[in-house]
Amino acid sequence: MQVKELREELKEKIIEQLNLEELSVSDIKDDDALFGDGLCLDSIDALELIVMLDKDYGIQLTDPKEGQEVFKSITVLADYIAERTNK
Amino acid sequence: MRNCYIHSAVSISAQNTFASEDFLLDVIAHNTKKTQAIYPNFKDFIAPIAARRMQTAVKMGVVTANKALQIAELNQPDAIITGTGMGCITDTEKFLNSIITNNEAYLTPTSFIQSTHNTVCAQIALGLKCNAFNNTYTHGNLSFESTLIDAQLLIQQQEAKHILVGGVDELGTEFVEYVQMMEAKESKGIKVPFSEGATFAVLSSEKKVNAIKLQAITTILEASKEEIILKLEAFLAVNDMDANSIDAIILGNNGDAYDAYYELTATSLFPHAVQIEYKHLIGEFHTASAFAFWLGTKVLQKQHIPKDVLKNSRQNKSIKTVLLYNQFKGKDHSFILLKTC
Numbered sequence: 001m002q003v004k005e006l007r008e009e010l011k012e013k014i015i016e017q018l019n020l021e022e023l024s025v026s027d028i029k030d031d032d033a034l035f036g037d038g039l040c041l042d043s044i045d046a047l048e049l050i051v052m053l054d055k056d057y058g059i060q061l062t063d064p065k066e067g068q069e070v071f072k073s074i075t076v077l078a079d080y081i082a083e084r085t086n087k
Numbered sequence: 088m089r090n091c092y093i094h095s096a097v098s099i100s101a102q103n104t105f106a107s108e109d110f111l112l113d114v115i116a117h118n119t120k121k122t123q124a125i126y127p128n129f130k131d132f133i134a135p136i137a138a139r140r141m142q143t144a145v146k147m148g149v150v151t152a153n154k155a156l157q158i159a160e161l162n163q164p165d166a167i168i169t170g171t172g173m174g175c176i177t178d179t180e181k182f183l184n185s186i187i188t189n190n191e192a193y194l195t196p197t198s199f200i201q202s203t204h205n206t207v208c209a210q211i212a213l214g215l216k217c218n219a220f221n222n223t224y225t226h227g228n229l230s231f232e233s234t235l236i237d238a239q240l241l242i243q244q245q246e247a248k249h250i251l252v253g254g255v256d257e258l259g260t261e262f263v264e265y266v267q268m269m270e271a272k273e274s275k276g277i278k279v280p281f282s283e284g285a286t287f288a289v290l291s292s293e294k295k296v297n298a299i300k301l302q303a304i305t306t307i308l309e310a311s312k313e314e315i316i317l318k319l320e321a322f323l324a325v326n327d328m329d330a331n332s333i334d335a336i337i338l339g340n341n342g343d344a345y346d347a348y349y350e351l352t353a354t355s356l357f358p359h360a361v362q363i364e365y366k367h368l369i370g371e372f373h374t375a376s377a378f379a380f381w382l383g384t385k386v387l388q389k390q391h392i393p394k395d396v397l398k399n400s401r402q403n404k405s406i407k408t409v410l411l412y413n414q415f416k417g418k419d420h421s422f423i424l425l426k427t428c
Binding site for chain 1: 196
């Protein structure tokens, strides 16, 4: 899978998993901050994303500091997954 | 002891009771086995970012609670007390099914966090930034009644002046199907649809224009039909009344064999009174009696009984005292006495 396709897939999963009914894939920009001022996700969402990474991509995040970096944006997250899954 | 007055009552039910000002003028006939409540547009009341984790019970609860506070012109209650039979059953089902599907792994937090019974009460408090007394009763079909008893005690003991109370239950998707399958095997099971709803009210120690008095409430876990008659007479006597003092009685008939409790009570003690039933309109659920509380309050305030809830043809000119009687399967009996001020 190309990184571009992975980014779109992640956006779809985030919308579905986090019940962001008001948003569509096109509303989420690749470099938007997922937490804070961007999508305004919170700590519960972070837990949901950690489970999603493990379940859907086989990646276990154990270091909270790593999580802060990985969940910065769709671009960062997609690159992180691509590196570890060769997608 | 201080008296307990009802300053507002708001209900979301399987009828147009929330948005419409009409008092059950155009009722909807429900011929299905289960029926959803008629929801307002939740987006008009709850921000999307807050609503995204809320299932129906939470949304219905938050919206009715806020409207009840608004009508009562109250910003911060001294206590919030909620009753629910099944709590947030949708998220409970989601979480439990997720455990099975994922072989007890990959459990996500949202549905678990939101599945607890006190979620509704907590979300109301969070929205109001209210740190006051916050309690949830999960006592089957006496859940709402338990909130009233707690609230009345808090007011009588002068521990609170204004209390937000409510009863809320949502249909869910799976558990209700199993209950219906069991019910279908009964020779005379429940005939009204299984449903859902939320009713919230503000109770206060302050007398106000058009307020209704919550005179008394009692619950009885189990009793025979004959015992119920005696207990009801005793309940009225404690309140310096007898059966003739009751102008209208609101009964929780749901079409099952246990409606015999209502029939015997109505014919023995209240042949003179207006008899009202409502579950054919809003269905059966653990906190359906909260709707009866809303109905009784409205009947007393408006001095009008909608034709679709009238069980007999009597209609007194003036209705000063209303008795609510509910039970479920011959258990969880409750008497609630409402009066004009």
